[in-house]
Amino acid sequence: xxxxxxxxxxxxxxxxxxxxxxxxxxxxxxxxxxxxxxxxxxxxxxxxxxxxxxxxxxxxxxxxxxxxxxxxxxxxxxxxxxxxxxxxxxxxxxxxxxxxxxxxxxxxxxxxxxxxxxxxxxxxxxxxxxxxxxxxxxxxxxxxxxxxxxxxxxxxxxxxxxxxxxxxxxxxxxxxxxxxxxxxxxxxxxxxxxxxxxxxxxxxxxxxxxxxxxxxxxxxxxxxxxxxxxxxxxxxxxxxxxxxxxxxxx
Numbered sequence: 738x739x740x741x742x743x744x745x746x747x748x749x750x751x752x753x754x755x756x757x758x759x760x761x762x763x764x765x766x767x768x769x770x771x772x773x774x775x776x777x778x779x780x781x782x783x784x785x786x787x788x789x790x791x792x793x794x795x796x797x798x799x800x801x802x803x804x805x806x807x808x809x810x811x812x813x814x815x816x817x818x819x820x821x822x823x824x825x826x827x828x829x830x831x832x833x834x835x836x837x838x839x840x841x842x843x844x845x846x847x848x849x850x851x852x853x854x855x856x857x858x859x860x861x862x863x864x865x866x867x868x869x870x871x872x873x874x875x876x877x878x879x880x881x882x883x884x885x886x887x888x889x890x891x892x893x894x895x896x897x898x899x900x901x902x903x904x905x906x907x908x909x910x911x912x913x914x915x916x917x918x919x920x921x922x923x924x925x926x927x928x929x930x931x932x933x934x935x936x937x938x939x940x941x942x943x944x945x946x947x948x949x950x951x952x953x954x955x956x957x958x959x960x961x962x963x964x965x966x967x968x969x970x971x972x973x974x975x976x977x978x979x980x981x982x983x984x985x986x987x
Contacts, residue, residue: 779823
């Protein structure tokens with residue numbers, strides 16, 4: 738393969754990131770989807786930004802729950818959990834949980850944030866999983882994908898006051914087609930501790946179910962000889978996100 742073409746289809750290394758934006762539809766998705774990797778990056782000196790898109794007010798099975806109060810609790814939990822993992826900056830868009838409809842409009846706001854903080858990696862849940870049914874996850878993932886390719890344009894959005902900035906890569910968590918694996922054995926307990934900070938969501942045996950499922954997945958991803966636990970990501974460069982039919986196989 739020609740070296741130029743090889744470089745075109747090569748995924749960047751997560752561990753080279755200096756500043757990352759971790760986007761989550763709800764306040765616990767970063768911890769569940771990539772908590773150990775966040776801690777590893779922070780330990781390596783990476784500047785960690787959190788963006789929580791919705792207020793999480795629908796995350797309850799209790800019909801007597803005050804939704805405004807729950808939204809406030811979930812914001813506090815997001816900051817506490819992110820801080821434990823090493824995040825320094827917290828951004829909230831405060832869309833009401835379950836109301837997202839327009840990925841294009843949302844992508845404008847995310848693009849503005851990218852162009853302001855100059856992150857080289859953007860993490861988000863994979864909206865292209867075949868059986869992902871949660872519309873908040875689908876819309877946020879699509880909006881981030883569009884923002885990643887749009888942030889390098891001079892006029893995206895059209896009346897922007899920010900200057901173009903091109904990120905190195907987008908990294909999808911909650912993906913069924915990972916192409917990159919991050920060894921996280923030294924940071925898994927930090928992830929579980931951060932998940933436990935979301936007390937409003939951990940009714941019954943939810944935490945133990947998460948822990949068992951995630952450990953089983955991370956063990957299956959530990960494909961390197963000296964790896965015990967690994968998290969999987971689908972990493973693509975911005976140019977892979979438009980008209981590159983081989984992107985699924987990168």
